Amino acid sequence: MQLSEIVDPLISWYARCARELPWREKITPYRVWVSEIMLQQTRVEAVKGYFVRFINELPEVSALAQVPEERLLKLWEGLGYYSRARNLQKAARVICEQHGGSLPASYEQLIALPGIGPYTAGAISSIAFGLPEPAVDGNVLRVVSRLRASSADIAQMKVRREIEQDLRAIMPSGAAAGLFNQSLMELGATVCGPNGPPNCDACPLNVFCEGRAQGIATQLPVKAPAKPRRIEERTILVIERDGLIALRRRPSRGLLAGLWELPSLAGKVEQHAQLVAHVRNMGLEPIKLEPLPPSKHIFTHLEWHMTGVRVLVDDSETSQPLVWASPLQVTKKYALPSAFEAYIAPIKNINF
Numbered sequence: 361m362q363l364s365e366i367v368d369p370l371i372s373w374y375a376r377c378a379r380e381l382p383w384r385e386k387i388t389p390y391r392v393w394v395s396e397i398m399l400q401q402t403r404v405e406a407v408k409g410y411f412v413r414f415i416n417e418l419p420e421v422s423a424l425a426q427v428p429e430e431r432l433l434k435l436w437e438g439l440g441y442y443s444r445a446r447n448l449q450k451a452a453r454v455i456c457e458q459h460g461g462s463l464p465a466s467y468e469q470l471i472a473l474p475g476i477g478p479y480t481a482g483a484i485s486s487i488a489f490g491l492p493e494p495a496v497d498g499n500v501l502r503v504v505s506r507l508r509a510s511s512a513d514i515a516q517m518k519v520r521r522e523i524e525q526d527l528r529a530i531m532p533s534g535a536a537a538g539l540f541n542q543s544l545m546e547l548g549a550t551v552c553g554p555n556g557p558p559n560c561d562a563c564p565l566n567v568f569c570e571g572r573a574q575g576i577a578t579q580l581p582v583k584a585p586a587k588p589r590r591i592e593e594r595t596i597l598v599i600e601r602d603g604l605i606a607l608r609r610r611p612s613r614g615l616l617a618g619l620w621e622l623p624s625l626a627g628k629v630e631q632h633a634q635l636v637a638h639v640r641n642m643g644l645e646p647i648k649l650e651p652l653p654p655s656k657h658i659f660t661h662l663e664w665h666m667t668g669v670r671v672l673v674d675d676s677e678t679s680q681p682l683v684w685a686s687p688l689q690v691t692k693k694y695a696l697p698s699a700f701e702a703y704i705a706p707i708k709n710i711n712f
């Protein structure tokens with residue numbers, strides 16, 4: 361099979377079958393950029409609402425460059441991987457300072473911006489500027505591996521680069537560049553998907569596909585397993601005082617850097633005396649403790665296995681750097697990572 365054979369059938373299929381998505385309307389470099397960053401590691405369905413809200417509030421690069429970080433993180437709340445939001449803002453500031461407020465129409469200049477890697481630079485270059493640059497994500501790696509019946513390990517950078525090079529060689533230019541990249545990703549997202557067998561009958565490339573012809577498409581692509589995630593036990597404290605909830609800021613570096621969180625202790629702490637001692641160490645006087653259901657959150661390389669405790673405290677002062685937030689402020693003002701969702705969701709619905 362020649363890879364070049366797939367270009368035209370894919371683009372015509374995309375014209376007929378592409379899903380309607382908010383970022384595919386009114387294509388601008390800024391909208392493409394924001395949507396591509398949001399879509400990293402995140403499902404399309406989850407991104408739709410976030411994208412619309414983000415663009416309505418920050419409709420252009422200068423608005424993103426100027427928005428207070430607290431508000432930016434609130435707009436991102438629940439999407440996870442918050443460094444993406446911070447890098448968006450860093451890049452927006454560079455774009456305002458060095459590129460006159462518009463994204464540069466150059467792959468090299470795009471990839472030099474914070475948070476933009478080869479995939480995103482390729483997507484913006486091709487979709488927004490019509491440049492013949494490939495945009496290779498997991499969907500594209502899967503489709504190409506199946507088309508070629510290739511058992512090369514797509515976890516290897518070398519394999520990824522080879523696929524990138526091969527696609528660059530067949531990329532059309534102008535508007536077709538963006539359509540080609542989007543059609544390949546769309547096929548991987550909707551027809552030649554990651555879970556379960558591919559829907560080869562509906563595939564515009566089925567006559568070319570060697571994986572299908574050899575009956576091995578479902579076993580492809582080959583991807584070396586990632587290292588198992590580290591498991592960390594944590595005890596989450598939902599501390600209430602006069603109808604307010606205690607929040608604290610996480611350290612400025614590391615996991616969930618700088619975000620607000622519920623106070624917590626390392627390990628699974630269930631002993632009443634130990635919990636009381638910990639809360640007193642925080643400068644608070646517990647009146648009542650109630651266990652909350654366990655919860656789990658999965659990060660890329662880490663899992664938090666959480667136990668929750670609701671702690672009612674009296675109104676004595678604390679020496680800890682806590683803020684006391686109302687349910688409305690928890691909903692509207694403070695950005696809390698979705699790791700705490702199991703404990704935060706009930707608070708948002710409370711009328712104290």
Ligand code: SF4
Pocket residue numbers: 503506507551552558559560561563564565566567569570571572577
């Ligand atoms: Fe994927 Fe099947 Fe299409 Fe091949 S024919 S690219 S395996 S959906």
